[in-house]
Each structure stands twice: as C-alpha cells, then as structure tokens.
Amino acid sequence: MTAEAKPRRVRADAERSAARILEAAEEVLAADPNASLEQIADAAGLTRVTVHRRFSSRQVLLEALNERFNERYLLALKQARVATAPPLAALHRATEIVLDFKLSRRAALVRVSDPRTGGPILAPEVVEGIELLFSRLHAAGVITAADPSWCSQVYVALLCEVERRPVETLGLSTTDDPIEEVGARTDLLTRTVLGALGGNGDALLR
Known part of the structure; x- marks a missing residue:
C-alpha cells in the first residue's frame, strides 16, 4: 500500500464508522431518548472509545x-x-x-x-x-x-x-x-x- 493510499483508507474507515454510529444513534434514541453513548456504541458494534474518537461529546x-x-x-x-x-x-x-x-x-x-x-x-x-x-x-x-x-x-x-x-x-x-x-x-x-x-x-x- 502506498503512503498516499493509506490515509485514504483511514478516512474511508472513519466515515464508515461515523455512519454506523449515526444509524445506531437514530435507532437507539428512537427507543430511549436518554440512552447513553455506551448503548449507542453497543448498537453500532463499536467501542465507546471509537464513538468518542468520532464524536467528542453527546x-x-x-x-x-x-x-x-x-x-x-x-x-x-x-x-x-x-x-x-x-x-x-x-x-x-x-x-x-x-x-x-x-x-x-x-x-x-x-x-x-x-x-x-x-x-x-x-x-x-x-x-x-x-x-x-x-x-x-x-x-x-x-x-x-x-x-x-x-x-x-x-x-x-x-x-x-x-x-x-x-x-x-x-x-x-x-x-x-x-x-x-x-x-x-x-x-x-x-x-x-x-x-x-x-x-x-x-x-x-x-
């Protein structure tokens, strides 16, 4: 993999993670408006650290x-x-x-x-x-x-x-x-x- 291709792949992975988090957030908040970031992370199949990396706060x-x-x-x-x-x-x-x-x-x-x-x-x-x-x-x-x-x-x-x-x-x-x-x-x-x-x-x- 070239040095140029690696950043592109990282960005693509980050965009996919963000999309998964937002999809999960819609579903989780529709069921429980007070759901925590941990619950959203679980629904997205990601760790809370990953959620915080993409979205620094609720x-x-x-x-x-x-x-x-x-x-x-x-x-x-x-x-x-x-x-x-x-x-x-x-x-x-x-x-x-x-x-x-x-x-x-x-x-x-x-x-x-x-x-x-x-x-x-x-x-x-x-x-x-x-x-x-x-x-x-x-x-x-x-x-x-x-x-x-x-x-x-x-x-x-x-x-x-x-x-x-x-x-x-x-x-x-x-x-x-x-x-x-x-x-x-x-x-x-x-x-x-x-x-x-x-x-x-x-x-x-x-």
Whole structure:
C-alpha cells in the first residue's frame, strides 16, 4: 500500500464508522431518548472509545444527527420538486415525505430540537426551500399571505403540532396503519396551514 493510499483508507474507515454510529444513534434514541453513548456504541458494534474518537461529546453527536436530518429534509424538498411542480401538489408531497420521516424518528428528533421553539433546527438551505414553496403558493393565488419567511415559520410550527397530535384524534379507521396515519396528518397539516395563510384548505384539497 502506498503512503498516499493509506490515509485514504483511514478516512474511508472513519466515515464508515461515523455512519454506523449515526444509524445506531437514530435507532437507539428512537427507543430511549436518554440512552447513553455506551448503548449507542453497543448498537453500532463499536467501542465507546471509537464513538468518542468520532464524536467528542453527546452534543456533538446530536448536532451530527441534526445535520443528517436536514439532509433528509432537503431530499424531501427535492423529491417534491418545490421549484417546478404545481405548488399545491409540492406542498402536499413535501409534507407527506417529512411527516413519514419524522414519525419514524420522533424520539431522536426531539433530542435535537430548537430549545426556543421545540421545533427542528433547520439548515438555511431547508428554510430557503420552504420559503420558495410559499412564495410560489402566493404567486399562484393559493394563499394571500405574502411574506414567505412568516409562512415558513407558521408551517414549521404547525408541522410540530400536527406531528404531536394524538393518533386517536385523527379520525382513522385504525390506529396501527402507518401509511394511513401519515396521510391523515398530511391532510390535516395542509388544510390547516392553507387556512392559516389565507387560503381555503378544504376547497383546495378536494
């Protein structure tokens, strides 16, 4: 092995270890929000020393998880085609993707919430994508609220509230169908946010 190849292999091994730790952290924190780094290390099949080498503290690990979650939010905005798809359809699809993800990782997400709002800590790129979507909704006459920053804040706040709403209040035929639950929460959030921002959510979603 050349001297140049060895550092590359070390970096690749470190990246794989970090990915294993983050995957384990999502699973462990979803089951137990107060799980220790030792528990996360065990779930990843690594020693605590290795975890500390990659993430010097619990806070650093949580910040890395938040970055990982933001990558998924960005992917949701991309998959919903917020810049090109009909804006109402993009809003519904982005909401559906994000709620599906958030409900499957609810406990882990709580650990990296913004302490001021209780909501997620969103990267600037994510905020820009949401604001673009609401700018397009306003331009299309779907909502009357013209300030995309305000619209984005309302949407994120309502997203958190709809996510926390007890499943028994959603009017579902069953409470153990995750697809039906995501659909019900998506419809509720979309109708509510459109109504809050000067649109008629019920009429628009018929």
